[in-house]
Amino acid sequence: MCDQCNYENLLSNADLVATTNRIQVLEIVGNNTFPLSAGDIYAILERTSSINRVTVYRILDLLVEHGVVDRISTGGRAFYYGIAPNEHHKPHPHFYCRICGQMDCLSPESVTVDIAPLLKTYPGRIEKVEIRIDGICKNCAKVGKK
Amino acid sequence: MCDQCNYENLLSNADLVATTNRIQVLEIVGNNTFPLSAGDIYAILERTSSINRVTVYRILDLLVEHGVVDRISTGGRAFYYGIAPNEHHKPHPHFYCRICGQMDCLSPESVTVDIAPLLKTYPGRIEKVEIRIDGICKNCAKVGKK
DNA sequence: ATTGCATGTGCAACTTAATTGCACTTATGG
DNA sequence: CCATAAGTGCAATTAAGTTGCACATGCAAT
Numbered sequence: 001m002c003d004q005c006n007y008e009n010l011l012s013n014a015d016l017v018a019t020t021n022r023i024q025v026l027e028i029v030g031n032n033t034f035p036l037s038a039g040d041i042y043a044i045l046e047r048t049s050s051i052n053r054v055t056v057y058r059i060l061d062l063l064v065e066h067g068v069v070d071r072i073s074t075g076g077r078a079f080y081y082g083i084a085p086n087e088h089h090k091p092h093p094h095f096y097c098r099i100c101g102q103m104d105c106l107s108p109e110s111v112t113v114d115i116a117p118l119l120k121t122y123p124g125r126i127e128k129v130e131i132r133i134d135g136i137c138k139n140c141a142k143v144g145k146k
Numbered sequence: 147m148c149d150q151c152n153y154e155n156l157l158s159n160a161d162l163v164a165t166t167n168r169i170q171v172l173e174i175v176g177n178n179t180f181p182l183s184a185g186d187i188y189a190i191l192e193r194t195s196s197i198n199r200v201t202v203y204r205i206l207d208l209l210v211e212h213g214v215v216d217r218i219s220t221g222g223r224a225f226y227y228g229i230a231p232n233e234h235h236k237p238h239p240h241f242y243c244r245i246c247g248q249m250d251c252l253s254p255e256s257v258t259v260d261i262a263p264l265l266k267t268y269p270g271r272i273e274k275v276e277i278r279i280d281g282i283c284k285n286c287a288k289v290g291k292k
Numbered sequence: 293a294t295t296g297c298a299t300g301t302g303c304a305a306c307t308t309a310a311t312t313g314c315a316c317t318t319a320t321g322g
Numbered sequence: 323c324c325a326t327a328a329g330t331g332c333a334a335t336t337a338a339g340t341t342g343c344a345c346a347t348g349c350a351a352t
Contacts, residue, residue, distance in 0.1 A: 075217075122256070124282050141270050
């Protein structure tokens, strides 16, 4: 997703020791142009590393907690993970294909939001705004599944 | 959620036979001011009816498929269900409290969105725009959990 | 170097939410 | 009244994530 990112730095900036496992997980998340599920990430890692499934979950939790990675909910049952918004990566909406489960990043400009009225009146704490477009992606639409 | 709604009509308008089970499920979804999870709905029904848990899931799937009910994803692991947008119920964003899991409906005016740029350029089919605000609700914020 | 912790990882078992397969029941048209 | 389809129930299974506990590793203070 990003050339400017040094993943070890990202980790230490987030007060996290840059262990091999953490770097590997973060690399996979970061080098993808679209968010991946924990299962996806584990499947990729498993091919070259002997990391445990649970460790992947725990590292993802940790990265989310420290704001390095963003947990994105889909129209499906699993969470997806992408690099958290930062100076190089503006927050942006996502598209979820209900046929193939593929999740795409949309450009930040493709959808504009104004939550000012909410901020003025909402009595709780607002931490995150998630915008997800659901539908059928180009490929699946072509195949003609309804 | 609505006084104008006759649930039996809602069902038959959606080409669904108005069975007791379906009406009961739809009533619970519709009479609530906020979306409920399938588990919540089952728990409520179970007290007065002998409906099966699986039947609740199947009815909810059916209602979603026929556009009567809206499946809303949370920042958590379960789906929530609310009456689908219709003439009486405008689409609106939701607030999800990451502490207690409570999901609230926000007024349609509290957040404004413009997806025109996306509509112009996106090559797939867009079916739904979901806006979810995550954070901590008033009550949980008061208790002081971080 | 040795001890003592805290942090990180692995493994097995468990939990939650949802789904599937199949049998039984009910409603409806002929 | 019968045939068929639609609706429902029950048991078993799956998917995704979580927990408890043991082992490992790194580092600081002796």
